Amino acid sequence: MGIQIGIVTRSRTWVTGALAVLFVLCWSSGFIGAKLGAADAPVTTVLMWRFVPLALALLPFLLAQVRQSAAHRRIPGLGRHVLIGILSQSVYLLTVYWAIELGVGTGTTALIDGVQPLVAAALVGPLLGVAVTGRQWAGLALGLVGVVLVIWSDAASAGQAPAWAYLVPFLGMLGLVASTIVERRAPAPMPPLRALAIHCSTSAVVFTGLAIATGTAVPPASGSFWLALAWLLVFATFGGYGLYWLLVERIGVTPVNGLMFLIAPVTSVWGGVMFDEPFTPLTAVGLALALVAALVAGMVRDGTRPPKGERDAQPAGRRLRI
Known part of the structure; x- marks a missing residue:
């Protein structure tokens, strides 16, 4: 029996590591798909045609919520999740795509957005009634230094984006933080797929409206555009978002947030290989500081469950993006 348990444990560890x-x-x-799509069409076109198919695919889950709530003539939490969708998807993705279209490096954009857990832990904690430790403040400061170094390296090496363009991803990151506040104050959780259906439907409406208003609703006929959209739908949305929730259930939200700090280095290398984006020693130092910041702030821990304080602060089903 002891040997069998050991085999199961090792198997689970390997599976979790692979996931x-x-x-x-x-x-x-x-981030790579965003740059691929931006090469063939405006940001609003890419985002409209990314979310319209998503909204249609997730429509059955939304209809199930409507049928379930028919007796009450309203969907509980609908307004709140529409707002969450605007902040965590519409605002976030619009700023990410816009920054990349302006010439900000994919790795730089990923790093700026990736410090959201540190900002949320240090700045949003008091609003949610969670104590902020000195380590979290130190981690935030160290992470921001890393961001500044990467931005400096990107601006000096590429020189394609105007200086103000580097503020655009910060707006998206703040949108994620705001969505966290709104979501955590919800009186009751909503099943993830139903929440995602509302978020994607909201984004589809927002981006379709923006595309029509700017005259960019008609997609290009190029195969590379549709390849980029397929990339975004399969890998970024269903792969990234789906695996996020699966890993949260397997190992807890804190270790998953730790994994978020690996995304910027991977994106930087990927962008350098595919798009010849600069990856200088200063970039490497900045990315390393961001990863150390996560360790200092305690965002990366071993174990299969969040620590007790985190479990108390984050009820099951309400772990969105922090």
Whole structure:
């Protein structure tokens, strides 16, 4: 019996490790797919045609919620999740795609967005009634230094993006933080797929409206555009987002947040290989500082479950993006 338990444990560890690697690759692919799509069409076109198919694919889950709530003539939490969808998807993705279109490196954009867990832990904690430790403040400071170094290296080496363009990903990161506050204050959780259906439907409406208003709703006929969309749908959305939730259930939200800090280095190397984006020694130092910041702040821990304080602060089904 003891040998069998050991085999199961080792098997689970290998499977979890493989899923973690796949998660980092899939989430990183979103930044690469954004640059691929931006090469053939405006940001609004790419985002409209990314979310319209998603909304249609997830429509059955939304209809199930409507039928379930028919007796009450309303969907509980609908307004809240529409707002979460606007902040965590519409605002976030619009700023990511816009920054990359302006010439900000994919790795730089990924790093700026990747410090969201540190910002949330250090700045949003008091709003959620969670104590902020000195290590978290130190980790935030160290992580921001790393971000500044990477931005400096990217701006000096590439020189394609205007200086203000590097503020755009920060807006998206703040959108994620705001969505965390809204989601955590919800009186009751919503099943993840139903919440995702509302988020994607909201984004489909937002981006379709923006595309029509700017005259960019018609997609290009190029095969590379549709290849980029397929890339984003399969790898970034279903792969990245799906594996996020699966890993949260297997190992807890804190270790998964630790994995988020590996996304920027992977994206930087990937962008350098595919798009000849600069990867200088200063970039490497900045990325290393961001990873150390996660360790200092305690965002990366061993174990299969979050620590007790985290479990208390994050009820099951309400772990969105922090």
